[in-house]
Amino acid sequence: MSDFFTALEHELREAAERPPRRLLDPGAAIGLAVLALVAAALTAGALLLLGGDSHRSEGSHLPAVGTVIPKGKGYPPRESDSTVVATGTAPESGRWQLEVYRGKGLRDPKTREVYEPAGLSCVRLVLVDPVPRHTIAASGYCGPQLPGFTRGQTVGPGEILVYGRVPERAARVVVTARRGVVVSRRPEEGPRSVPGGFYVLALKPSLRHARINWLDRTGRPGSRGIGLLPPLGR
Amino acid sequence: MAAELAQLTDEDLLSRPDGDAFAEFYGRHARKLAGYLMRATADAEAAADLTAETFAAALSSRSRYRPERGAPTTWLYGIAAHKLADWRRRGQAEDRARRRLRVERPPLSEDDVLELDRLAGDVTVAGFLAELPPDQRKALRARLVDGRAYGEIARQEGVSEGAIRQRVSRGVHSLRRLMGGQG
Numbered sequence: 001m002s003d004f005f006t007a008l009e010h011e012l013r014e015a016a017e018r019p020p021r022r023l024l025d026p027g028a029a030i031g032l033a034v035l036a037l038v039a040a041a042l043t044a045g046a047l048l049l050l051g052g053d054s055h056r057s058e059g060s061h062l063p064a065v066g067t068v069i070p071k072g073k074g075y076p077p078r079e080s081d082s083t084v085v086a087t088g089t090a091p092e093s094g095r096w097q098l099e100v101y102r103g104k105g106l107r108d109p110k111t112r113e114v115y116e117p118a119g120l121s122c123v124r125l126v127l128v129d130p131v132p133r134h135t136i137a138a139s140g141y142c143g144p145q146l147p148g149f150t151r152g153q154t155v156g157p158g159e160i161l162v163y164g165r166v167p168e169r170a171a172r173v174v175v176t177a178r179r180g181v182v183v184s185r186r187p188e189e190g191p192r193s194v195p196g197g198f199y200v201l202a203l204k205p206s207l208r209h210a211r212i213n214w215l216d217r218t219g220r221p222g223s224r225g226i227g228l229l230p231p232l233g234r
Numbered sequence: 235m236a237a238e239l240a241q242l243t244d245e246d247l248l249s250r251p252d253g254d255a256f257a258e259f260y261g262r263h264a265r266k267l268a269g270y271l272m273r274a275t276a277d278a279e280a281a282a283d284l285t286a287e288t289f290a291a292a293l294s295s296r297s298r299y300r301p302e303r304g305a306p307t308t309w310l311y312g313i314a315a316h317k318l319a320d321w322r323r324r325g326q327a328e329d330r331a332r333r334r335l336r337v338e339r340p341p342l343s344e345d346d347v348l349e350l351d352r353l354a355g356d357v358t359v360a361g362f363l364a365e366l367p368p369d370q371r372k373a374l375r376a377r378l379v380d381g382r383a384y385g386e387i388a389r390q391e392g393v394s395e396g397a398i399r400q401r402v403s404r405g406v407h408s409l410r411r412l413m414g415g416q417g
Contacts, residue, residue, distance in 0.1 A: 004349075005264055007340030008286055009257050012293055015335040016253035020294060171338075186338065217341060 003219060010184050062087040062095055062128065066191035069099065074126075076138055079104050082124065086188035090202040093156035094129030098163060098188075098198050103142040116142060123152060125163045125200060139163075148196075151212055151226045156202065160232055162212060163200040170214035170222060173199040177210045187214070205231050244306035248296045256293055263307065264289065267314055269353030270362075274318055276354075278347040283327035286339040288314040290331035307365045308408070362409055370405035377402050 063069070067084045074082075082101040089095050105118030124140030139154035139161075151164040166173060166187050175183040187197025203210065210232040213225035239247065239258040247259040267288060272281040291313050299309055321327045332339065342350075363371055376387045377398070384402075388395040 003343050004282060004340050004346040005268070008264070008289070008337075009260055011286075011337045011340070012260055012289055013253035013257045015290065015337045016251070016256045016293055018336075020334045020336075186336070218343075 007219065014185065062097055065188075066193070076126075083191065083194055085190035085194050086198045086200060088188075088200060090156060090159060090161060090200070092158040093127050093161060093202065095127070096161070096200055097126050097128060098200055099124045099126060100165075100194055123150065123163070123165055123198075125152065125154060125161060127156070149214055149223050149226070151228070153229050153232075155205075158205070159202040160205055160207075160228075161200060161202055162228060162232075164198070164212075166197045166199065166214040167222065168196055169216055170197050171217040172215040172219075173197075173201070173212065174215060175201060175203065175207075175210055175212050175228075176225070177207050182207065182210070203228075203232060207232050245299075245301050248299045248306055251297075256296065259292075259306070260289055263310060265349075265353050266356075267310065268350055269355075269357050270311070271314060271318065272350040272354035273357045275321070278342055278350045280321060280327060281350055281354075282342050282346070283329070283339055284314065284317050284321060286337060287327055287329060287331055288317050290335050290337045291317070293337075294331055294335055304367050305365070308367060311365055359409065366405055366408055370401050370408060373398050373401035374405035374409070 063084045065084055065086060069078050069082045069084065071078055071080050078099075078101065080101050080103070082099040084097050084099050086098040087096065101122050101124065103116065103118060103120040103122040105114065105120075106116035107114050120142035122140055122142035124138055126138045139152060141150070141152045143150055149164070149166050149170075151162060153160060153162050155161075162175070170187050173183075173185050173187050174181050183201055183203070185199060185201065187199050190196065190198050201212075208231070210228040211225040212228060214222040216222055239255060242250075242255070242258070244259060244262065247255045250256075264285065268281055268285040271284045271288075272278065275281050275284070288310070292310055295313075299306065303309070304312075317328060329339075331337075363374065366374065372391075373387060376382045376390075377384065384395045384398050388398045391398065
């Protein structure tokens with residue numbers, strides 16, 4: 001079977017399921033940029049007038065990729081400056097934003113034993129919309145191997161959210177199960193200041209024997225893959 | 235699901251919003267279209283670009299397809315012919331539909347290039363006749379293949395001789411466009 005025709009079919013199938021990107025001519029782009037600046041100025045003014053900063057951002061827009069959320073701000077309050085690297089909406093869990101930040105470390109307050117050293121690269125998935133019967137607003141992990149291929153996983157209402165980071169040269173993130181590839185997605189690019197790609201996938205809890213991996217531009221697997229946690233990994 | 239989709243007509247597939255339906259439509263026509271583009275360009279990279287761009291444009295405009303204006307394949311090849319004409323004019327394939335849909339054109343392997351060459355060899359006039367609307371196909375076959383007179387065909391079809399001449403003329407025009415990529 002031809003790689004080209006199969007790969008193009010995947011691309012088109014995925015494109016059919018997501019909204020198209022709006023392409024602008026240069027004149028319109030400049031006009032919109034001016035409008036965006038005016039809107040941003042007005043919003044900043046309104047926040048100053050209202051005293052700003054609500055716990056959650058329901059009703060508001062997702063922040064732009066590249067936005068830095070300062071230490072102590074946001075919900076949950078950030079432990080250090082966090083950069084938004086991707087945003088999106090999951091079918092059940094609603095809007096999410098993926099952030100990276102430098103970890104402050106974890107230490108036992110009594111024994112001072114270090115559970116996690118400071119300075120690690122961390123990824124955090126924040127669910128922006130309030131979800132009924134679901135109290136986990138954020139999930140994350142830290143590691144010394146970042147940026148590389150890593151995976152985090154959390155339970156959403158009716159779905160499992162799998163998220164993480166892939167190397168710069170990753171062209172696809174794929175999830176395989178017993179019946180073969182069940183998800184094939186292009187990684188999100190993230191801001192220029194943060195190398196590598198990112199992904200957030202909403203998977204059905206009924207999926208079994210699932211593994212995640214990344215592929216380079218030629219379709220070659222970038223690693224041995226990572227088994228997903230139960231129930232996906234069962 | 236796949237078996238269910240296989241039962242649907244091209245028109246039904248284009249009327250559905252889901253990716254599976256469009257993938258089925260793609261599966262039915264991608265190789266033949268790529269062969270046509272390979273034959274027209276003699277350039278595997280260009281043929282791959284144009285195939286991807288044609289299907290991306292078809293995907294984004296499928297809600298605007300109108301059956302009364304022609305068969306889905308006529309519509310699809312019309313898009314391809316337009317992209318091909320643009321490629322000839324500019325010397326490179328347009329990528330607007332792909333960018334809009336964030337569709338990446340997959341790279342070609344050596345096997346892919348060989349397959350495109352083979353598909354180009356499969357392109358025949360008879361194959362393109364099948365892509366024409368039924369009235370044009372029938373008139374063309376009767377006139378050019380069977381060699382029957384316009385009047386005779388008109389009597390059999392119950393239409394005027396002028397109508398048959400028009401169908402033949404349009405059929406030839408469509409064939410020329412399909413085979414040569416020019417309108």
